[in-house]
Amino acid sequence: MGQIQLLGCGHACPAHAIDNQQLEKIIDTSDEWIVQRTGIHSRYVASAEETTSVLAARAARQAITAAGIDKKEIRLLIVATLSGDQPMPSTACLVQERLGMMDQSIMAFDLNAACSGFLYALQCACAMLEEGACALVIGAENLSKIIDWSDRGTCILFGDGAGAALIRRSEQGKRIWHFAQSKGDPKRVLDIPGKTLSDVPCVNVEESYRYLHMDGREVFRFAVGAMEESIHRVLEKSPYALDDVDLIIPHQANIRILASVARHMKLPMERFYVNLDRFGNTSAASVPIALSQASEEGRLHEGMKLLLVGFGGGLTYAASLIEL
Numbered sequence: 644m645g646q647i648q649l650l651g652c653g654h655a656c657p658a659h660a661i662d663n664q665q666l667e668k669i670i671d672t673s674d675e676w677i678v679q680r681t682g683i684h685s686r687y688v689a690s691a692e693e694t695t696s697v698l699a700a701r702a703a704r705q706a707i708t709a710a711g712i713d714k715k716e717i718r719l720l721i722v723a724t725l726s727g728d729q730p731m732p733s734t735a736c737l738v739q740e741r742l743g744m745m746d747q748s749i750m751a752f753d754l755n756a757a758c759s760g761f762l763y764a765l766q767c768a769c770a771m772l773e774e775g776a777c778a779l780v781i782g783a784e785n786l787s788k789i790i791d792w793s794d795r796g797t798c799i800l801f802g803d804g805a806g807a808a809l810i811r812r813s814e815q816g817k818r819i820w821h822f823a824q825s826k827g828d829p830k831r832v833l834d835i836p837g838k839t840l841s842d843v844p845c846v847n848v849e850e851s852y853r854y855l856h857m858d859g860r861e862v863f864r865f866a867v868g869a870m871e872e873s874i875h876r877v878l879e880k881s882p883y884a885l886d887d888v889d890l891i892i893p894h895q896a897n898i899r900i901l902a903s904v905a906r907h908m909k910l911p912m913e914r915f916y917v918n919l920d921r922f923g924n925t926s927a928a929s930v931p932i933a934l935s936q937a938s939e940e941g942r943l944h945e946g947m948k949l950l951l952v953g954f955g956g957g958l959t960y961a962a963s964l965i966e967l
């Protein structure tokens with residue numbers, strides 16, 4: 644728990660989107676199958692120029708503008724990603740440079756907890772921030788570069804984008820509670836064995852090792868239990884009950900996963916913010932993009948209780964409960 648103010652949010656999408664009809668032309672699939680099994684209609688795909696750090700910096704600029712602060716107040720910059728521009732420098736340092744923040748006292752680093760990454764980063768930022776200081780917490784991905792576009796079991800699901808949140812530790816802030824856990828993944832149900840970016844030459848690895856591999860059914864089973872557990876565990880740390888939560892912003896993986904969680908927890912779907920129909924699964928970017936869109940749509944109000952929850956490769960899962 645801590646005194647944290649959510650000052651502003653932002654997000655960035657690539658210029659180009661691919662809808663299900665376009666996918667029908669490159670793999671053996673149908674719009675009907677994809678919509679019924681996943682709820683996804685379209686996803687953004689980045690060009691070579693729209694790298695993870697480019698998208699992250701665009702989202703960050705929007706968050707800084709929304710927060711109305713001087714960027715010199717930022718002391719911490721964390722980018723959650725599994726598809727950073729390059730192994731080194733970190734994507735966070737590239738974003739620092741793109742934002743022109745080279746001459747200020749700032750700690751910038753990347754964090755990889757797959758689709759739970761933004762929630763892990765938020766928890767780290769809250770723990771590390773000193774009184775009065777601000778942090779930029781970003782989730783950004785270029786998953787299209789690590790997807791096998793001939794594998795219909797995965798390429799229909801994922802998209803590119805970035806989301807950012809600007810927070811400050813302050814006595815005027817509100818309370819925030821976190822839960823995060825990881826399990827290991829002995830069966831490697833979510834796995835990218837080789838280098839992450841397709842333009843990095845892989846040494847001694849087969850071509851397919853570059854790509855994301857997934858056991859969809861196992862991930863589905865894990866996801867439903869992990870989201871429920873995360874919601875219960877973060878609520879247990881707070882004085883609130885499930886009924887007190889005004890809006891749940893979940894990791895946007897599959898509408899059937901969210902419907903199962905809603906059914907098990909006896910929650911109406913309206914309590915969940917959903918934008919996966921237009922974005923697909925953007926991994927670490929999914930929760931902050933949804934947070935930023937919810938904010939733009941006027942869905943966030945002072946006094947409300949907001950619950951962010953996610954799961955991902957690792958296997959990881961996490962939740963944060965925020966008083967706005």
Ligand code: ACO
Binds near residue numbers: 671859862897926
């Ligand atoms: N189009 C048409 N048919 C397809 C497609 C497709 N795109 N993909 C698979 N199929 C076929 C399969 O080949 C199979 O055919 P068969 O019965 O003849 O063998 C049939 O559809 C059923 O396949 P399943 O894999 O059992 O389908 P399922 O209902 O489980 O849906 C899906 C697959 C959508 C991947 C689902 O399992 C899922 O969403 N799992 C969770 C994935 C997820 O959330 N991943 C994100 C992880 S987060 C991170 O950290 C990256």
